[in-house]
Amino acid sequence: MGYIVHQRKVKKEFVHVEGCKDTYIQWLIDEKVGAKNFAMRRFTVMPGGYTPLHRHPGEHEIYILRGKALVRLGDEEYEVRAGHAIFIPSNELHQIKNVGDTPLIFLCMIGYERG
Amino acid sequence: MGYIVHQRKVKKEFVHVEGCKDTYIQWLIDEKVGAKNFAMRRFTVMPGGYTPLHRHPGEHEIYILRGKALVRLGDEEYEVRAGHAIFIPSNELHQIKNVGDTPLIFLCMIGYERG
Numbered sequence: 001m002g003y004i005v006h007q008r009k010v011k012k013e014f015v016h017v018e019g020c021k022d023t024y025i026q027w028l029i030d031e032k033v034g035a036k037n038f039a040m041r042r043f044t045v046m047p048g049g050y051t052p053l054h055r056h057p058g059e060h061e062i063y064i065l066r067g068k069a070l071v072r073l074g075d076e077e078y079e080v081r082a083g084h085a086i087f088i089p090s091n092e093l094h095q096i097k098n099v100g101d102t103p104l105i106f107l108c109m110i111g112y113e114r115g
Numbered sequence: 116m117g118y119i120v121h122q123r124k125v126k127k128e129f130v131h132v133e134g135c136k137d138t139y140i141q142w143l144i145d146e147k148v149g150a151k152n153f154a155m156r157r158f159t160v161m162p163g164g165y166t167p168l169h170r171h172p173g174e175h176e177i178y179i180l181r182g183k184a185l186v187r188l189g190d191e192e193y194e195v196r197a198g199h200a201i202f203i204p205s206n207e208l209h210q211i212k213n214v215g216d217t218p219l220i221f222l223c224m225i226g227y228e229r230g
Binding site for chain 1: 150153178
């Protein structure tokens with residue numbers, strides 16, 4: 001069975017993770033609706049906020065919807081805005097900071113593979 | 116190695132597939148840049164255009180960025196707009212039609228799994 005949802009209908013949950021600031025997550029598509037290979041999440045990071053600097057096995061594919069971000073990828077940093085796509089390989093160190101004056105909004109898909 | 120690209124830098128390729136009309140694809144993230152589990156594509160469907168009515172093993176996760184679409188999923192049809200997320204399971208019949216007056220733009224991730 002397929003599944004359709006508008007993001008406005010999906011609860012924004014505050015991300016309670018060490019090293020994370022002023023960030024909300026919406027799980028739009030995941031295992032609960034039948035996705036077997038990867039999940040789609042929508043993040044909102046408030047101005048001055050950031051996701052944790054971390055690494056993990058699941059691959060990320062990110063698409064910036066709104067706002068301005070500084071992306072840490074390994075030892076490098078890149079400024080991105082709406083329309084940028086970002087691929088983060090398995091186990092690569094990464095972090096996303098809102099460096100703009102408005103909420104930063106992006107989609108972040110994550111693979112269910114484990115390493 | 117990670118990878119970052121702005122969608123404007125990625126060529127829009129016309130989709131030459133039977134049953135497809137006035138549709139362009141941009142491959143934003145795929146195996147060529149290291150993605151092992153799923154790919155990210157950005158579609159532009161002109162007013163009156165549509166993707167083919169078909170089914171295939173790879174799972175889809177879609178996010179509507181702009182415009183108005185009619186989505187066929189199995190035997191049902193749903194109207195969607197910017198902010199809608201759509202999950203299409205492996206081998207489910209599907210089609211996306213632009214039913215608005217402006218270009219329909221959406222992201223479509225596809226898993227590399229085969230059934």
